[in-house]
Amino acid sequence: MKTPWTLARKLLAIGAAVLVLALASIGLTLWVSWQLEGGAAAVNEAGRMRMQTWQLAASLHDTSPEQVQAQFDRFQASLDLLGRGDPSRPLFVPWNDAVHAAFADVLQQWQQLHARWAQGTLPAPAQVRADADAFVRSVDLFVGSIELQLARFTSILHLYQLAMLGLAIAVAVALFYTGHLFVLEPLARLQRGLERVEQADFDARVEVQSRDEFGRLGEGFNRMAQTLQSLYRGLEDKVREKTAKLELQRGRLQALYDVSALLARSDTLEGMAQHFAKQVRRIAGADAAAIRWSDEANQRYLLLAGEGLPAALSEGEHCVPTGECLCGQSAADARTRVIPIVMADQTLGHCAREGFKTLVSVPVRLHHRLLGEVDLFFRGSVTLSDEERSLLDALASHLAGGMEGLRAAALEREGAVAEERSFIARELHDSIAQSLAFLKIQVQLLRAARQRGDEAVVERTLGELDTGVRECMGDVRELLVHFRTRTNAEHIEPALRTTLQKFEHQTGLKSHLELEGHALPLDPDAQVQVLHVVQEALSNVRKHARASQVWVEVAADSAGWRFEVRDDGQGFDPDADRAETHVGLRIMRERAARIGAQVRVDAVPGAGSCVTLTVPPSAAASAVSTAPAAGTPPAAQAPSAAA
Structure with a gap:
């Protein structure tokens, strides 16, 4: 199978031919120039021989034999140099038949002249001049033959230069023609085809006239035009098909949206x-x-x-x-x-x-x-279809999510009810339960006083019972209204003093309140929880500690608030199973957790107990504009934040 000539092979062949011709022309030119340069040096050396001949003839009778012999040697060296040449100078005779004959005649006459002039009896000066003149004429003939040969080389050099000029013109014309034939014309055909395609004429085709790169490019253009033609013809059908698919997808998305909205309602x-x-x-x-x-x-x-x-x-x-x-x-x-x-x-x-x-x-x-x-x-x-199955599965998944949402909402409502019940239980424990426990103690004291017949104690106890009943009724009314301990728009210090006064009145125990440091006032909700924790700790002291004194210490700084309730009672073992104490401790920790605080209980049997409540800064009043100025003591801070 014949291999097609590609554009690269064509350009390579043309370039190789041009290169060979150029190298040949340059080589011939260099060779001729070399011959001319060597011949010119030979002419100069032959001219020296004429000068040496006259010098030798003039000094033959007047100089010593040694000097004459030296001149003979120099002349012989010149003849030898012309015979063998010297490429380093360069110097060489442009030989041809005439030059060889002239040089042979020069050699023959030199040998004869050397034989006559080197013998013992020297010729007469007139004879010497005649011999020298004859020898110089033979040298002139030799020089003339060399110059004639150099003239021929000069003519050849001119001819080569003219040939190189013609070759350059021919190569330029050939390159222009081949460039037009192999490059410009195929590009023009492709350009015309592209212009037709730009005008939406997809019937455009490029005539392929060769099997080179442009031929393959033309075939690719024709395939592209055919593909574009087929795509354009089927474009409307594909657009309609895509539009139908998009409409179907829109309908499915709308269905999913409608179902999701319905399930949400x-x-x-x-x-x-x-x-x-x-x-x-x-x-x-x-x-x-x-x-x-x-x-x-x-x-x-x-x-x-x-x-x-x-x-x-x-x-x-x-x-x-x-x-x-x-x-x-x-x-x-x-x-x-x-x-x-x-x-x-x-x-x-x-x-x-x-x-x-x-x-x-x-x-x-x-x-x-x-x-x-x-x-x-x-x-x-x-x-x-697969799309319909996917849609039905998605709808079923939305239904499952809606059913689970209803179940989660029901569980949330149930949890809210449980939390509310727990909150009511804590409120009952911290208010009415404590009041009823106090009334129970007072009833026992009343019964004992009546048995002793101590009317004064009976009257005092009845007063305590009457006060306790009124307070219990107040707690009940408060629970019915908003289930919160009254803060009376007070700051934490007066609220704590009121709580301790009530504690002293109910138990007869001595209490001490110490406050140290400065901080932003507590948030109202946080203050309520703190008071409840302190009340629960005091209730445990009253019920179980058998103490004589109670200390409530409050420290405030940039790290938050710290409340300590200490007593000098009998203490207890924290690991012992005390159900009532554990219930109170659990309630205190639950209240502390509501405001992000922590409760720690330290107790030693026989050495009292200590309940520590640590409240973080985040429980302080959120409205900075209502916070008191720095350095204001806690007792004098504005109560508006706690209200």
Whole structure:
């Protein structure tokens, strides 16, 4: 198979031919110039021979034989130099037949002249001059033959220069022509083709006239034009197809959005299921839809809602045990299925009797837990594409999320109720329970005083009981109004003093309050919790410590607040099982946790106990503009933040 000439090979061949011609011309020019330079040096050396001849003739009779012999040697050296040449100068004779004959004549006459002039008897001066003149004429003939040869070389050099000029012109013309033939013309054809394509003329084709790079480029252009032509012709169909797909995707997204909005508005499971059944029936184009809920053990399916279901089907399949009907899938095998309804299939008897021919079952899953099933009924044959399956699965997943949201909301409400009950229990423990415990003690004291007949103690105790009952009634009224301890718009110091005065009045124990440092006032909610913790600690001292004195120390700085309640009582073992104390301690820690504080209890049997409450700076009043100026003592700080 013949290899096509590529553009690179063509350009390489042309360049190689031009290079060979240029190198040959340059080589011939250099050779001729070399010959001319060597011949000129030979002419100069031959001219020296004439001068040496006359010098030798003039000094033959007047100089010593040694000097004459030296001149003979120099002349012989010149002849030898002309005969062999000297490339280093350069010097060489441009030999041809005439030059060889002239040089041979010069050698012959020199030998004769040397024989006559070197003999013992020298010729007469006139004879010497005649011999020298004859020899110089032969040298002149030799020089003339060399000059004639150099003239021929000069003519050849001129001819080469003219040839190089013609060659340069021919090469330039050849390069222009080949450039036009192999490069410019193919590029022009491609340019014309591109202009036609730019004008939407996709029928444009480029004529391929060679198999080189431009030929392959033209073939590629033709293939591109053909592809563009086919794409352009089918563009409208593809646009319509893409538009239909986008419209389908928009419809699916709209369906998902509508279902999500519907589920978000539903507040009951039944209502959510009924609305979802309507939507999914419309989206799937089904004749009927049913939403079934599965119990935790996946033993049965309960019909939550139906849309378009016949009454007989709703009543007959209100509760379907798992596995007895094809629409009640087990958790292990649950998947989206298309089930043909056959009259002979007893498991789908209700569906067949109502005229349905196809059932689509979609499981409702949440984190691998089966919550229920969506059943779609069709009166004709149905097949689902991958997109339709994905849409139904997404809708079922949204339904599962909505059901889980309702369950989470119910759990949240239940937790809120439990938290509220716990809060009421703490309030009862910290207010009414303590008051009732005090009244119980006073009743015991009243009974003992009556048995002793001590009327003064009886009267004083009755007064204490009357005061305690009024305080208990006040606590009850306060709980009924807002379940909070009264702060009376006070700062923490007056609130603590009021609490300790009440404690001293109820127990008769001596109390001490010490305050140190400065900090922002506590937030009202934090102050309430702090007072409750302090009251609980004092209540434990009253009930269990058997102390004689109580110290309440308050320290405030940039790190927050620290409250310590110490007593000199009998102390206790923190590891011992004291149910009532543990309940109080748990309540104190719960209250502290509400404001981000911490409670620590230190106790040594026989050496008293200490309850420490550490409140972080975040529990201070959030409104900085209401905070007192730096350096103001706690007792004098503005109470507006605690109000």
